[in-house]
Amino acid sequence: MFENSNKIPMEKLSADGRARRHALLMGGAVLAAAAVVDFMPETIQAATIAQAEKPIEFLFAIYPNGTLLDFAGPNEILSRLPNTKVRFASPDGGLVTLEKGVTFGPTEKLSDIERVDVICVPGALDLSAMMKPEILAHIRRLSESARYVTSVCTGSIILAAAGVLKGKRSACHWAFLNVLKKYGAIPDPARIVKDGRFMSGGGVTAGIDFGVAIAAELRGVQAAQEVQLLVQYDPQPPFHAGNPSDAPPKVRDAVYKMLPGSENGLMQPIL
């Protein structure tokens, strides 16, 4: 529904809508946004206009010891998507200390979030901060009312533990993929998995691919591709080693030994 190509004159977009579009696309740099106004195209996709008064609310549910890139990847896409508001929440709100001791924020308190259009749970090795019954209950509550329920990496294990992935196909980091079965979800080794209103990405870096895919779902292919070009997402890994099936055997075997159980997709996260 967001992919129609009707054009309407630029004047019909409110000044507020214009400023927001610039801010979103240009990284919130107000000075540059002002400079850009003179160069804006005279037409703009009707889809953006139609949604001008009702931004999509996209929530990352993050937590202590989480992996930064799991959400920093898709955030870089979603936060540049027109008329899309990215929010962050965590069990306690405020600043969150992630894996490796880096701090990220600010976040709202998960229990304070009433409803969002998209919930996205990123992953980590240590999922323990999310595995408490009262936190899982909030994940379940927000998942029930969201248009899309999504995850990156082992975030799908949190969704599954919350009971929202029963009988649903889901991606996960390759080393942990089959842990999903324990909660009644169906492991899918694809990098991006869509099963109805459930979308998920594989391990860590798959969050960027997932981000582009859900951007297209939410705002149309053209808008997603514009953001892809803005962040120059034309990946060229110097090696083929990103999956056990591609990696040289001695690399794969070394990582299997580092991550016990991973050979069978049964590495255990910290719960």
Next chain:
Amino acid sequence: MFENSNKIPMEKLSADGRARRHALLMGGAVLAAAAVVDFMPETIQAATIAQAEKPIEFLFAIYPNGTLLDFAGPNEILSRLPNTKVRFASPDGGLVTLEKGVTFGPTEKLSDIERVDVICVPGALDLSAMMKPEILAHIRRLSESARYVTSVCTGSIILAAAGVLKGKRSACHWAFLNVLKKYGAIPDPARIVKDGRFMSGGGVTAGIDFGVAIAAELRGVQAAQEVQLLVQYDPQPPFHAGNPSDAPPKVRDAVYKMLPGSENGLMQPIL
């Protein structure tokens, strides 16, 4: 020099070295690290041992209004590399408010950093926090003594403005690439560029490719590939739109209009 394949028995690695290796690879999850000890391979690359008492210090020089993914991408690689210490510094130290209002930290104060092995300057649209003479002087000072001087995205414009890229080839975000000429650097449209001890990545997401490449340079191909597998870096973008040459013409033209000057690689950052 880090790529030889000599093996030495595991016992020769100190307990501290083992713990550090586990912590680095496993995301600092001490509980899991303890579980992994039993599964560690009996041999380990000699390169890691040789460096056990002297970690490589890798510094990200970040700043207000910077783009999160520019450093979050390579950080996810470097922070998992054996015996490599990632540090963050900023003009004022402490927590830094990035583009889109997200906060990241902690950071050291740039003027307090004496020397590092690798300096990496990530990019942004708004480079103004780094363009002050006293800040550029610290970038120049640290670049002179570093083994590698590196950047992601428009971070190369900061390095160039600091005077350290004269006559050197460098990558940059495609929209800003030719701005490098103003400072005597040689624009190179490749995604990863190496010119002697200078290495750089293109726009935003290129930081991950750059991260894998410099990981191989610092710790050998095997170690870089192990980390690539850990973060499942097997990118599969749903569209081909990550470069002006690949993007559908209407996507490319829309972004050219959003980013004035970008058609000729002459989009002006905020300085």
